[in-house]
Amino acid sequence: MKTDSIRRAVRFVGLVLPLTWAPRAVMAQGTATCSSYGVGVTTATVNQLLASAVVSAGELMAQDQAGDVAVPGLVTAQNVFAIANGGGDDGSDAVSSATLGAVNILNGLITADGVVAMATSTVGDANAEGSSLAHLVVNGVDIDDNPAPNTRMDLDGVGYVVFNEQIRTSTGITVNMIHVVLQQNVLGVTRTTGHIRVGSASAKVS
Numbered sequence: 001m002k003t004d005s006i007r008r009a010v011r012f013v014g015l016v017l018p019l020t021w022a023p024r025a026v027m028a029q030g031t032a033t034c035s036s037y038g039v040g041v042t043t044a045t046v047n048q049l050l051a052s053a054v055v056s057a058g059e060l061m062a063q064d065q066a067g068d069v070a071v072p073g074l075v076t077a078q079n080v081f082a083i084a085n086g087g088g089d090d091g092s093d094a095v096s097s098a099t100l101g102a103v104n105i106l107n108g109l110i111t112a113d114g115v116v117a118m119a120t121s122t123v124g125d126a127n128a129e130g131s132s133l134a135h136l137v138v139n140g141v142d143i144d145d146n147p148a149p150n151t152r153m154d155l156d157g158v159g160y161v162v163f164n165e166q167i168r169t170s171t172g173i174t175v176n177m178i179h180v181v182l183q184q185n186v187l188g189v190t191r192t193t194g195h196i197r198v199g200s201a202s203a204k205v206s
Contacts, residue, residue: 032055182194
């Protein structure tokens with residue numbers, strides 16, 4: 001009788017374990033890559049990336065930080081920190097973030113007391129949850145601290161700005177919390193002369 005009970009128990013375990021054991025056998029796997037930076041400026045004369053973290057395929061984590069940073073006449077920021085995390089051994093998730101303290105763009109045209117950019121990607125899903133702006137002000141006017149994705153505002157004589165910019169692909173997402181597009185109008189033709197990005201995070205799993 002005891003032997004029969006043991007045999008039945010063994011058969012039961014054999015039926016159950018394949019459904020619950022070794023989750024990695026059924027978990028979707030991928031290749032995670034991610035990056036983030038605090039401030040990025042590109043113009044005809046300036047090309048700077050400040051506090052930048054990059055994780056390539058097969059790597060796990062990278063981080064960078066800076067105290068006060070400044071690109072004269074364009075942007076200043078305090079307490080800039082960037083981190084990128086490539087997830088576990090199976091490469092199934094990627095997370096990156098950029099955080100900044102007080103930010104001042106174009107000599108006070110745009111200011112914020114804090115900026116957080118977050119990008120998270122897994123196989124088949126990506127989001128910007130956790131991204132935020134604190135006390136956002138444009139040209140002296142308070143703006144919603146949680147603007148909808150890809151909120152655009154024109155800046156007279158400067159170009160335009162996109163808040164909470166979210167660029168999605170089939171494998172991931174890039175988040176730019178403040179993206180100023182510098183433009184000039186020459187003889188009736190508007191052309192882009194530069195970009196200022198503050199709080200950028202990207203994550204991809206392919």
